[in-house]
């Protein structure tokens with residue numbers, strides 16, 4: 001683990017819109033979009049379009065123009081849920097989970113993890129979730145990781161070739177903070193952001209903690225590898241839910257941090273399935 005680099009300049013607002021960051025230029029660009037975005041899937045064609053998990057469902061989102069063509073708008077009712085974390089698995093399917101945003105009913109665990117498959121069908125794969133987070137996949141694609149943040153638990157599953165999850169087990173029980181976004185490096189270790197603990201933790205494939213990186217913000221939200229050799233670990237963070245006093249003590253809350261790492265990440269898989277547009281929106 002190297003020294004933290006000076007954080008790239010990303011515009012900060014009381015309600016920050018998602019920014020598209022070009023790290024070399026240390027510049028972020030605000031994106032016009034109809035709803036908050038929880039996660040995205042890159043597409044094979046290198047165009048400016050991605051599949052985005054918006055609050056209410058999936059849309060084909062043009063990062064340049066801000067145009068959205070809805071694919072599956074499955075959470076459009078006001079039920080206190082929205083889409084949150086997601087990631088493409090090694091076989092090119094997009095997984096995205098919802099979270100119960102309304103804290104008063106979060107304990108009901110009515111959120112789910114959904115899968116966009118190769119045929120372009122989008123369906124819930126399992127439910128009983130409060131806040132779906134930390135979806136990540138082992139280098140061989142046979143193990144999936146997932147966190148239900150309020151439970152302070154990271155789970156592992158077997159993932160078969162058909163895209164079915166089974167053999168759910170506890171991968172790590174978290175004692176400090178809440179497991180948020182995560183990714184897997186080339187050695188199969190899981191990097192997990194710890195909301196409220198101000199850390200990012202690297203777990204061995206058997207769940208052991210190998211390394212804890214302290215970041216200068218209490219709410220790191222997700223991690224991603226980048227740079228030409230995938231040896232830069234980017235860590236996003238949130239200002240959300242911090243008091244004015246906390247924001248004074250945490251001037252970097254909401255920034256994106258970049259760290260040099262020795263073990264590289266893996267290229268991010270792209271969604272390789274069909275794109276089917278919704279007929280009802």
Ligand SMILES: O=C1O[C@H](CS(=O)(=O)O)[C@@H](O)[C@H](O)[C@H]1O
Pocket residue numbers: 084085131133149150178179180181195240
């Ligand atoms: O992913 C998210 O998680 C958090 C906090 S926690 O990690 O679940 O504790 C959340 O409030 C945030 O808005 C969400 O996107």
